[in-house]
Amino acid sequence: MSADRTFNSEQIARIHLAACYRLCALNQWDDLIYTHISAAIPGEPDHYLINPFGMQFDEITASSLLKVNVQGELLPGQSGMVNPSGFAIHGAIHRARADAQCVMHLHNTAGIAVSAQRDGLLPLSQHAIRFMGHLGYHDYEGLALTESEGVRLVTNLGNHPAMLLRNHGTLTVGRTIAEAYVVMATLIKACEIQVAALSSPNLIMPGPRIIEKAAADLHDFGVEEGVLEWPALLRKLDRIDPSYKE
Template sequence: MKPRSVREQVSAEEWAARVDLAACYRLVARMGWTDLIYTHISMRVPGPEHHFLINPYGLMFDEVTASSLVKVDLDGKIVMETPYSFNPAGFTIHSAVHAAREDALCVLHTHTAAGMAVAAQKGGLLPISQHAMRFYNRVSYHDYEGIALDLDERERLVADLGDTYAMILRNHGLLTCGRSVAEAFTIMFYLQKACEAQIAAMSSGAELAMVPPEVAEHAARQFERGGEKSANRPWEALLRTLDREDAGYRD
């Protein structure tokens, strides 16, 4: 008898989450935000169990599919049969956020050049571009402690994250979370753009034009009015692009 597919073994809600997460992996690859097979995006599985989905260790992001995602619990145990394993460093960071934040349904972590460059700067993200304004006093920081393999780092990481949706991991990279895959991806898109703009502006050697604090705060509040819904429109457009060019992520 033919073995049941992953789709046949999970709820409709979990399958929808798997498709969204697989799409996010493909989009991150298209954006050039990958670091070979490293870094991670995770998604909380809908339902009462504290399970989440993460990428199969060894696959490139443009190879990830809805069926290949690995389901694990907060103790790092794989809870659904799979031929794949997962990266323990990814488990440390992502399990910490998922356990501490009920609203963090999706967590996205990158090692981009611009993100690492800003993470290496003592002043962090500066209010010098419109993209950066949405993070004014709304981005957190976590000091580097080495490769994220030590489980006791989780407590310090989530304490530093607080109630923010964007974090700069000093000397490491960027992290965003959201109430949906769409929101986590959109926040990362703008955080990445803000970092790219900062590095480009600083590399010119010209004096930087700093926005007054009251204006930066006003702009940040303007961005907040859009809420989670502001992520859905670009996300739907991105999915249409993926479906036109390669819908294999849905497998």
């Protein structure tokens, strides 16, 4: 966004995170007022932006985002509420992963469906193959995320960019908001394809060597994702409703 040059780093982060929320709403990935996307504030260690609890994703604007510390506590001079159990997931990952500048956690239908399947994500599509060897799994432990569960969650995520929370939802991390969003879009697409494909008893699965090679090619040595896609997505959002910037 060319207008970014007139904003400071926090304002830029606010605009891009608000855009991420709006794009999720457009794709119907939201779940009433639940689930969260958090982003680190550049130059402010242990300070993050997150949605106010009670707002839907399509209502989020840059100015409505709340500024919190790593415990999910509001910084002074703000009003609003953060879902404490929701930020427990985000805080644990932000503390453990310096590269996790953005953490997305969603309750999309296809992602939950695949997370509930014993074998998890299968290499049934190119979208899914991208995650072979690069996807974590975390077993469902109930609503309350304790500190000890946070440790297990971080361990299960490891260095992966994405994870399926069993019976719960999807999670991605990114070095940028754009990367977390594009990885999430790819993961959800892979899950949607799997749910559709499993309606047939006659599935074609690529061979192990093809899967291994394609996974390596698609991972591309961990090159940053979202660099090309994100500006196009922002242009789309600007055409539909630019109020996310407010």
